[in-house]
Amino acid sequence: MAFPSAPSVLWSVSLLTALFAAEVHSNIVYDDDPFQPVTSDETVSVGGTVTLTCRVAESDNSSLQWSNTAQQTLYFGEKRALRDNRIQLHRSTSTELSITISDVQLSDEGEYTCSIFTMPVRTARATVTVLGVPGKPQISGFEKEVQEGHKVTLICTSAGSKPPARLRWYRGDQELDGRPDVVESVPDDPTYKVSSELTLEVSRSDDNAPITCAVDHPSLAPGDKRSEQALRVLYSPAVEILPESDLPREGEKFHLQCLGNSNPEPHSYTWTKKDGELPPLSKADGAFLRFEMLNKSDNGVYVCEAVNKIGRGQGEYTLLVQDPTAMSTSSGVDHAVIGGVVAVIVFILLCLLIVLGRYLIRHKGTYLTHEAKGSDDAPDADTAIINAEGGHSGAEDKKEYFI
Numbered sequence: 001m002a003f004p005s006a007p008s009v010l011w012s013v014s015l016l017t018a019l020f021a022a023e024v025h026s027n028i029v030y031d032d033d034p035f036q037p038v039t040s041d042e043t044v045s046v047g048g049t050v051t052l053t054c055r056v057a058e059s060d061n062s063s064l065q066w067s068n069t070a071q072q073t074l075y076f077g078e079k080r081a082l083r084d085n086r087i088q089l090h091r092s093t094s095t096e097l098s099i100t101i102s103d104v105q106l107s108d109e110g111e112y113t114c115s116i117f118t119m120p121v122r123t124a125r126a127t128v129t130v131l132g133v134p135g136k137p138q139i140s141g142f143e144k145e146v147q148e149g150h151k152v153t154l155i156c157t158s159a160g161s162k163p164p165a166r167l168r169w170y171r172g173d174q175e176l177d178g179r180p181d182v183v184e185s186v187p188d189d190p191t192y193k194v195s196s197e198l199t200l201e202v203s204r205s206d207d208n209a210p211i212t213c214a215v216d217h218p219s220l221a222p223g224d225k226r227s228e229q230a231l232r233v234l235y236s237p238a239v240e241i242l243p244e245s246d247l248p249r250e251g252e253k254f255h256l257q258c259l260g261n262s263n264p265e266p267h268s269y270t271w272t273k274k275d276g277e278l279p280p281l282s283k284a285d286g287a288f289l290r291f292e293m294l295n296k297s298d299n300g301v302y303v304c305e306a307v308n309k310i311g312r313g314q315g316e317y318t319l320l321v322q323d324p325t326a327m328s329t330s331s332g333v334d335h336a337v338i339g340g341v342v343a344v345i346v347f348i349l350l351c352l353l354i355v356l357g358r359y360l361i362r363h364k365g366t367y368l369t370h371e372a373k374g375s376d377d378a379p380d381a382d383t384a385i386i387n388a389e390g391g392h393s394g395a396e397d398k399k400e401y402f403i
Contacts, residue, residue: 033122034056034057034058035056035057035058035059035060035062035116035118035122036056036057036122036124037054037055037056037064037114037115037116037122037123037124038054038055038056038124039052039053039054039112039114039124039125039126040053040126041126041127041128041129042126042127042128042129043128043129043130043131043218044104044128044129044130044131045104045130045131045133045219046104046105046106046130046131046132046133046219047103047104047133048104049100049101049102049103049104050100050101050104050108050128051090051098051099051100052066052098052099052100052101052112052114052126052128053090053091053096053097053098054066054096054097054098054114054124054126055095055096056095056096056116057095058095059094059095060118061094062116062117062118063076063077063116063117064077064092064096064097064114064115064116065077065097065114065115065116065117066097066099066112066113066114067112067113067114067115068082068110068112069108069109069110069111069112071113074087074099075087075089075092075097075099077092077097078092086101086102086103087099087100087101088100088102097114101128104128104130105130106130106132106162106189106190106191108128108130109128109129109130109190110127110128111125111126111127111128112125112126112127112128113125113126114126130162131162131163131217131218131219132160132161132162132163132190132191132192132219133160133161133217133219133220134158134159134160134161134165134194134215134217134219134220134225135158135159135160135225136158136215136225136226136227137156137157137158137167137213137214137215137225137226137227138156138157138158138227139154139155139156139211139213139227139228139229140154140155140157141153141154141155142154142229142231144232145232145233145234145263146202146231146232146233146234147233147234147235147310148202148203148204148233148234148235148236148310149201149202149203150201150202151199151200151201151202152199152200152202152231153197153198153199154169154197154198154199154200154211154213154229155195155196155197155198156169156178156195156196156197156198156213156227157193157194157195158193158194158195158215158225159186159191159192159193159194160191160193161191161192161194161215161217161219162190162191162192163192163218164181164183164192164194165192165194165215165216165217166181166194166215166216166217167181167194167195167196167213167214167215167216168213168214168215168216169196169198169211169212169213170211170212170213170214171200171206171209171210171211171212172209172210176198176200178196178197178198179196179197179198179199180196181194181195181196182194182195182196182197196213198211200231202231202233203233203235204233204235204238204263206231206233207231207232207233207235207263208230208231208232209230209231210228210229210230211228211229211230211231212226212227212228212229213226213227213228213229214226232263233263234263234264234309234310235262235263235310236262236308236310236311236312236313237260237261237262237266237306237307237308237311237312237313238260238261238262238313239258239259239260239261239304239305239306239313239314239315240258240259240261240315241256241257241258241259241302241304241315241316241317242256242257242259243256243257243317243319244256244257247322248294248319248320248321248322249294249321249322249323249324250294250295250296250321250322250323250324251293251294251295251324252293252294252324253290253291253292253293253294254290254291254294255288255289255290255291256288256289256302256304256317256319257287257288258271258287258288258289258304258306258315259287259315260287260306260308260313262306262308262310262313263308263310264308264309264310265308266287266306266307266308267307267308267309268306268307269284269286269287269304269305269306269307270284270304270305270307271284271289271302271303271304272302272303272305273300273301273302273303274300274301274302274303274316275300275301276300279291279295279297279298281293281295281298282298287304287306289302289304294321295321296321298319298321299319299320299321300318300319301316301317301318301319302316302317302318302319303315303316304316304317
């Protein structure tokens with residue numbers, strides 16, 4: 001692209017400036033004017049790219065011009081007047097002039113002017129708002145563990161925002177209420193430094209809980225910039241005693257285990273028995289109480305005390321020694337069910353045998369009765385034998401004999 005000579009450019013710019021000044025002082029408003037330029041305000045974040053567009057409804061071949069906040073000409077038609085490689089021509093027609101400004105800085109914020117050099121000169125203004133992108137928040141005030149029941153104060157700070165950012169606190173997914181944000185202006189800088197304070201009374205459930213500070217700002221998508229700090233809480237032991245078996249039997253080995261949930265871990269365990277001494281065949285072994293051979297005299301309530309540097313906690317377990325033949329409740333239920341099923345099967349088989357026996361006996365008696373009846377009808381012993389043995393065959397022999 002060819003540029004005009006320096007004197008020519010300076011003369012043109014001076015003439016345009018004079019015309020523009022005359023138009024500004026005239027304060028003429030043009031309604032429904034087809035030559036009146038139309039622009040729109042734009043918002044862009046630092047480092048982004050903004051597009052400035054100026055349009056007219058009709059054209060008389062007059063050139064459109066964009067000027068910056070200092071009234072320096074950026075583009076006159078397709079000709080670039082300001083040597084700034086960040087500013088490029090986007091589109092130039094008889095009715096439109098669009099330019100882009102890349103790598104936008106806070107100093108680029110302000111009012112830009114589009115002019116069309118008709119008689120008189122017509123102008124339109126577009127305000128470019130530049131958002132200062134806040135920096136990643138920093139959390140301070142938590143350098144060591146906090147004891148359960150004590151308070152901790154956390155401070156979150158983020159700099160470089162414009163307008164001032166808003167800071168939000170979270171514990172996990174739950175939003176917490178901190179003190180109102182403190183906004184500080186930065187000398188010789190249009191951005192702001194924002195800080196927020198959060199005070200918590202911690203409990204054991206807060207141990208390793210993530211505390212998050214997130215920045216809320218128009219230049220950022222939700223969750224873009226956040227910092228996380230895990231709480232470390234010290235608390236005394238919460239004690240639970242676990243038996244080796246739910247059915248301790250007389251004569252068997254057995255042990256109890258003491259679990260002390262605490263931070264830090266318990267450094268000592270003490271076993272005692274309520275209303276008496278520990279059995280002679282038992283042995284305290286740190287978190288374990290071991291019985292070499294259970295006896296019903298071992299019955300009673302056993303207490304374990306766990307101790308760490310924060311405090312101590314106790315747990316109890318009631319030992320009831322069972323007979324050696326005792327079975328677990330679940331086993332007894334299973335055996336009862338099996339026994340019931342077997343009894344039902346045996347009963348059904350017995351019923352079937354009785355019915356079958358009676359059936360066989362009844363049919364055998366009927367057979368013997370028919371045999372006896374054949375013998376009684378015979379006139380002599382020989383005929384009775386033949387009737388008993390043959391039935392119908394004997395009758396046929398007798399019929400042949402009479403013929």
